[in-house]
Every structure is written in C-alpha cells, then in structure tokens.
Amino acid sequence: MQQTRKSRQREAILANLRARCDHPTAMELYLSVREEIPSLSLGTLYRNLKGLCDSHQIIRLSDGGEEHYDACTVPHWHIKCDHCGRFYDLPTPADVASVVPTPEYSGKIYGYSLIFFGTCEYCARAADEK
C-alpha cells in the first residue's frame, strides 16, 4: 500500500502546488519546495507526484517533453504556449460538461484533457512589441 501515512514532504509539495497559479514542471516544483525543505530528494518529489496523481489530488498536464502539474482538480481547459512552453488556465464554460459531449463509444470514458495550442498573452504581446 502507498501513501497511507502522512509525511512532511508530501504535505509541503501539495501545499506549494496549491499556492501557485502556474503549472510547474517537476523541477520547478522541486526547486521551490527545497526552499522550505532543503533536504528534499528529487526521487521523493517524483514518488509523491505519482501518488498524488493516482489519488486524483493533482493533475498531470502532458504535451511532449516535460510533464506539468496542477493542483486544481475542477475540470478546466488549458493553453500550451508554443513560445515559452508554459501552460495557462483558460476561461472555461461554466457548463463545461455539456459543451464537450462524451462520444458514443463501446468502451468506458471517464474524463478528458483539452489543451489548446497557440501563443500565450505574454509571448503574443512581446512579439507585437518587436
């Protein structure tokens, strides 16, 4: 069995991720949590991220390359910026469940990931200013 006991490390990781508005990579999160727990091991971070994902306390965002993590588990959409590679939340319809219909399928579907591609507002603005 895993993650049956509480640990200072896991609580710090989850608290850190919840406190921020970006969608950090494992390394970004690692460097940040290390400011509170300098002895934190990278293996511990990955192990806890995996457990937190498995227990649906956090969400993993994928688009090739590094994974990003999000502590907000309410269904919402993201944009992945081509320039800076970061993920940002998008204003998501309140009735999000009815906007994207679950397709007819003989298997089982329990959720989805919707990632828009483009240029984030910050990179777009920077490009305009050139």
Next chain:
Amino acid sequence: MQQTRKSRQREAILANLRARCDHPTAMELYLSVREEIPSLSLGTLYRNLKGLCDSHQIIRLSDGGEEHYDACTVPHWHIKCDHCGRFYDLPTPADVASVVPTPEYSGKIYGYSLIFFGTCEYCARAADEK
C-alpha cells in the same frame, strides 16, 4: 533548411503510417518500416517524424510516456486507454469546429488536442469476460 530533398526513408515512413489504422509509437513504426528498409536508423526515423510534424503532414499524440503518431490530419478526437496505453480514434462530430468553442483569450489560439481517458472497447470487453 530541412526536408527539401526527397528520400526513400521518409517516403516509406509516411506511407507506412498512412497505411495503418493504429497510432504507433516511434518504436512500433521503426520495427514496421524496418521490414521494408532493414538498414533504417532510429535516428533517421526520429528526424523525419520531427520534420513531418513541423510541416503538419502528421500529428503527434502526447499523454506522458511515449509519443504516438497519426497520419490523419483532419481534426478528430482520440481516446487513450488506461489499460493498454493505446490511442484510438473516436467518432467525432462532423461540425467539430463548432462543438468546442475557441475560448476568449488575449493570446492567439490556432488549434487544440482533445484526448478522452478511459478503457478502450477491447480492454473493457476483456475485463467483462473475467
């Protein structure tokens, strides 16, 4: 400049991917194309996959772990199976562009990736039979 000349290798890779209905990983595609061109190098495969993606001739499907590739560039949705890890096409609304609205956003959005999660019909059937 890249991919200005044609090559037997790239043509074989693209033809192979177009001829199949699954969404193979790089290694699955590699093993398959090697049956036609035994000398094919893995580096050549990756280099061409990258170029074909950049020129929008094929699509890359990501959900952590390995990348999968799809030669069908018409917008359509996928399901990623939790059990076997494979991607499958989903019946996608004909008016797909109007189903998912492009969110209000001050950056630029040019497309999206919609991946449903669940159990594919084959794995779901196998589980029922136990």
Next chain:
DNA sequence: AACAATAACGATAATCGTTACTGTTATTAT
C-alpha cells in the same frame, strides 16, 4: 512512553525515449 512494523525518505544508480554528433551516401541543380 517504549516498541515493532513498515511506509516514506535521501542518495544515487539505472532506464529509456529522444536528440545530437560524425563520417558516408544520395539527391538535386548546374
């Protein structure tokens, strides 16, 4: 409160998909 069982840790090695490098081959324009 001390003890025993073991989940979780820190440190580090291993894994593995992907990318980069290097000398050779093949395509394309002249």
Next chain:
DNA sequence: ATAATAACAGTAACGATTATCGTTATTGTT
C-alpha cells in the same frame, strides 16, 4: 559528369523519470 549539401547509418550523449537500497519517521499496539 560534377559539385554542393541534405539526408543517411551508426553511435554517443542527454535528460526526465523510475528503481534500488540502506536509513529515518510515522503509526498502531503494548
């Protein structure tokens, strides 16, 4: 045919993630 160089095969390097292992800390039980 020739020259320029894109693309290749083979292989080394890279980097994010996972696994291993001996130690530490949490938790239920005396």
